[in-house]
Amino acid sequence: MKYDFIVVGHGLAGAILSYTLRKKGARVLVIDEPRPSAASRVAAGLVNPIAGKRFAKTWLADAFIPAADAFYKELEAHFEQELYVHKPIYKIFSSIEEQNTWMAKSAGTDWQGYILATHTQSINQPGIDDPRGGIMIGRGGYLKVADMLLLLANELLAQNLMLPERFEMEQLQLTGQGVRYKQFEAKHLIFCEGFQVTQNPYFRWLPIQPTKGEVLEVQAQNFNPECIYNKAVYVVPIGEGRFKIGATYNWRQPDEEPTPEGQQELTERFSQITSQPFQVMQHWAGIRPAVRDRKPLAGTHPQHPQLSVFNGMGSKGVLMAPYLAEHFTEALMGATEVMPDIHIARYLSLYYDYIKDQTQQL
CATH class of the missing domain: 3.30.9.10 (D-Amino Acid Oxidase, subunit A, domain 2)
Structure with missing residues (x-):
């Protein structure tokens, strides 16, 4: 059987990418071994536009948040089920220093639409320990990740577009037309394996x-x-x-x-x-x-153009994945170039070091 893309992995990144590819008209086969303890399935699915003790606005938040809102709203309509819950985030000051850091930063103009209120003393909510107050952050919420993954997997299974099994690397063949895996052929294969990419012979050089x-x-x-x-x-x-x-x-x-x-x-x-x-x-x-640099990894293998990777979103996958999946889909279809901030080419020196080490071991 022939496909446009084979996607290996159906965690958050693989699920959103494969759905986006299918929405663009691509024929996609997903290969994934169901694992109840996979990071995507146990995550709380938090979307927080402002994080850390230094109150930094999340990288590309102004692009990621509207894309995430639109994508999850579309999925909710598609499945007729609530998946994304909008809720404000109360970030409690843990020290006077943290409060002072925020007060100094809050004078900037970068926060429009993100900060609902600043409290310099307790909001006096029963059971909440916030003697120094905190900030109420808007445009946040959480995704019911496990529910979303189950709905998407069941849809793929119903359409015979998923193999619920472990991907066997030894069965992968690279051909002049793309790839062959067992009896399946595709023009392109994308690895969305999460941390398991560290065992992938094509991409284990990524940091x-x-x-x-x-x-x-x-x-x-x-x-x-x-x-x-x-x-x-x-x-x-x-x-x-x-x-x-x-x-x-x-x-x-x-x-x-x-x-x-x-x-x-x-x-x-x-x-x-x-x-x-x-x-x-x-x-x-x-x-x-x-x-290493807290930015995702996306791009085509430097030596094998029929292989790509879409990975490395860490704890911010719910926020980042919809926008980046759309962007990477357009790149895979030749409509744009992968943005330098996420392109695996930024680590090309590691690839050459990896190849050198492999050669010396022969």
Whole structure:
């Protein structure tokens, strides 16, 4: 059977890219081994246009946010199901220094539409520990990632456009017309494997750091679900008095096993936000594909033009993926060039070093 594209991986990046390619009229086959602990499936799906102690506006937020809003709204109409929940984010000041940092930055003009209010003292909400106040951020929210991935996967399966199995690299053949995988042929193959690209013989030279993140789901009564909270961790309301809390960052232990240490870290940080009692209901771990310069990776292999990669969005995939999938689809179809900020060509020196090392080992 012949396709325009084979997409390997159906996490957030692969799912949004394959949907975008199909929407443009391409015939797409997706190959993905379902894994309940995959990073996309355990993530809270947070969209936060302003992050970090230095209150930096997310890179390309003015482009990413409207693209994400439009894409998820389209998916909701397509599946007739709510997937993206808009909620303000209350970023609580953790120190006087942090409050002062924000007050100095807030005089700028970059914040229009993003900051709903600045509080220099507690908003006096029962159960919330915010003695120094915080900022209320607009245009944020969260995506029901697992629900979206399941809907898209079921649609692909119903149309015989998905192989729910592990991709076997030894079965891949590069041909003059594109690629062949088992009995399937395509003009182009795109790897969207997340952290597993570190084992990919064509793209393992890319500087992806597998980063473990742990997430809790807790039950907490008398805790206001009208906003998302952020103070060292995020707290995302998911309904019926339950909240997702995350996430840890662990570069030293790249596995998908939840740990007592991770649970302790998250519960201690949640206790700094609320005085209300809570109960841990679930505990997950996943591995994010983090990139050295914190920018995604997209582009065609420097030696094999029938192979590409779309990866490395880390913890901001929900925000970035719709815009970048549209952009990369246009590039794959020859309508534009991949933007330099995300193009894998920025790491071409690593590729040449990799090739040199491989040659010396022969």
